[in-house]
Amino acid sequence: MSGTWEMVVGLEVHCELLTATKLFCGCPNAFGAEPNTNICPVCLGLPGSLPVLNEQAVELAMRIGTALHCEVRPSGFHRKNYFYPDMPKDFQISQYDAPINVGGWLELPDGSRVGVTRAHLEEDTGKTTHVGEGGRIHSAAHSLVDYNRSGVPLVEIVSEPDMRSSAQARAYAAELRAVLVATGASDGRMEEGSMRVDANVSVRPEAGAPFGTRCEIKNLNSLRSVARAIDYEAARQIALLEAGGKVDQETRHWDEQAGRTITLRSKEEAYDYRYFPEPDLVPLAPSDEWRQRVAGSLPALPAERRARLLGLLGEDATAAQSDQVLAVVDQGLDELVADAAERGAPVPLALARVANDVATDTDAGRRLDAGSLAALLAMESKGLLSVAQVREVLVDLLAAGGGDPEAIARDKGFEALSDDSLADVVRQVVEANPDEWARYCGGEDKLTGFFTGQVMKATGGKANGRAVAEELGRLRG
């Protein structure tokens, strides 16, 4: 961005809920089935069919709202009326002036807070595939509609326009995804469309100036495109304004290949949705007891889990360690680190091994027995195994979900010397080389290498260099 321009960003995130069935009928809520197999009169909007609200969807929406520090309120459903072939009733059942969750916030890893205006329930539409040139509706020869997704429960999370950079917007989307996954409400898979992001972007000449005219950017299918599209759009608006033009309020489409946004609908073409209360549903008023039960059943959220690991590391955690904490929490491996630490593994070592080595297979990592990992890390920290050996043993532990690292090391022929026998060998080497020992005791530290070489020779290479150095230091006193 040139000059003092500041971008202002708010995100609207649609999240498909991990319910067993759809929002208003008993059809399975499943991704990837044969087209038009998970359908019934209700989600096809057949004449005479009526919606019945899915309680599990309400509970997941309440979990999201509670995790985002929203007020969970009595609410109701409205109809949002517009014509579209993949919307079988030609209206969407959504929440309008009485959403279930209002007024919360999300704290990002850098400590900044983004306001959450609302998080409301609504039904998803079907999915249209345009066959023919261009893959867009206007140029298609014909279109195919799959109604499997029709009626899948969504929560739309609307942020305040609190973000000031594409990096912050990306961090918000990432953090929100982590919260959605942690609450069990969503699998957060952007590539499968279970989390979809729209960005409202405007620019202003400087911080504190009135907001500029915003554009809504659709079709952001990855965290990377969120950041790229916002940067492109802000630059486009700045260039327009600097050239003396003005920004038109419109809905724009992000073209990932071309790396640019293009006009989808101008303000004049915007729909009048003619919202009115959905007469086929009754008001939704979760009881206090229900709300308390939801609040009490929430797991620790990412921010809390990061704070826990950082607390274990103490005051002098490095930037690299903070990044490792962010990564292991994101991968759901933080509990493994904490549990291993609780069983005696040094925290920095546990964090490094999990972030660098366990993270290569996060699914296996989440299944790994923390006691086995702690035992392995204890061997490493005592110098009983080399780093390469630790990694090999870890591969076996991950494959089996745990095990006895000593036995695995022995089977692999890694049987390093026990503490006692290493000490014996070191003593023998010292006694056999009295001159060198005297010089070493006189301060010639470089002789560590000499002694280590002798010990390695005597043990056939099984000794751990660090452990030898420690033993020498101990003998020198």
Added chain:
Amino acid sequence: MSPGGAAALAAAVRSGERSARSVVEEALQNVGATDAEVHAFVHVMGDEALKEADAVDAAVAAGRDPGPLAGVPVALKDNLCVRGVPTTCSSRILEGWRPPYDATVVERLRAAGAVAVGKTNMDEFAMGSSTENSSTGPTRNPADLSRVPGGSSGGSAAAVAAGMAPLALGSDTGGSIRQPAALCGVVGMKPTYGAVSRYGLVAFASSLDQIGPFGATVADAALLYDAVCGHDPCDSTSLSEVPRGSGGLDQGVEGLRVGFCTDLVDGASDDVVRRVREAANALAGAGAKVEEVAVPELRFGLSAYYLIAPAEASSNLARYDGVRYGLRVGAADVTAMNTATRTAGFGDEVKRRIMLGTYALSAGYYDAYYGQAQRVRTVVIEAFARAYAHFDVLLGATTPTTAFPIGERVDDPMAMYASDLFTVCSNLAGHPAVSVPFGTGDDGLPVGVQVLAPALGEELLFRVAAAVETGAP
């Protein structure tokens, strides 16, 4: 069709005295003989009906009880879904559509042993008061074939009036059961909103629609109501506890407080008003305490109704877009196809109401129209509540006039809408009401007297209706 009505017919079938097949065959013969003139039916379910009748007879032969409506033929308004049977709402736009599922009321009828014999004509999507707005042409009033049967459930009313079916189901959004019942000289009742499941009823105005019974007598209508009412988990607006209706039919009206509602006769023709007064006198003669009561707020009902119903309809009817079922008129792109399909598929009255409703919900107009209408609705509910603090039931006319000639009001929507003057408020409030035949007007055509009760007052309603019936000339 049978002395003693539907209950006696069912009793004969249950005891094995008559076969369900013979009952259904007789009904189908009556349809064959009469319906060419009346055009009550848009689809006769001959084969299906005989098959169902045989199933009832098999149950009787096997010693099982087929239910309280064993073998009784029932006609169904064409906005009730029956699996595999054409359901068009008398609209071109649903041509060829066969629902893949049964409405809850259809399942309940079958469980009670009743046999559906056909789908009846109606005003398109239940919008109308004369059954002239039908893609298959008008139904004629069996009492005078040059007259309308009322509407929108005119086919169901005419089927019962002409003896083609002893019972019929209709739907009532602003009077669409009671008004044709009055004009055809049969009993027609609109239940409390939520007493009968709407699942499988093709929606017109969701917050007002309610399925209800037609019968030749109050007892028959109550019997049919009892068979279809009750909670349904498929309808979120269905009430959890729904009392039956027929429990008090023979208990009389001794001591009941009946309000003769002047605002429910004001504007009716003199002969109709005279009949309502006679009905009031009959109730007084049977021991009820009858007093006049004014509920002037009810006069606002019609205007509110004609905003709320079209608003909801504009949304409910959006789905008929040519994409998934029914009529499709091809065009260059999707939007043009939607437009061409809807232009060709909907009749004038439906288009008029879609436009009215779309306008009433539009940005900038919502509050002045839809919002205001909902406030009027609250006023009507409160006015009823004040009246019911002093009265058990209210009495009035069902319609301002007797049946009018076919064609008389087709070009005058406002005159047509006025037919609903006395009936819409029960829909706005969600209360039950029934029309009971009470003699004829000066023209010799049937007059209906309307009894209104508070929510879930069905037993009381039928009890008073039975007394009106007893007192009828």
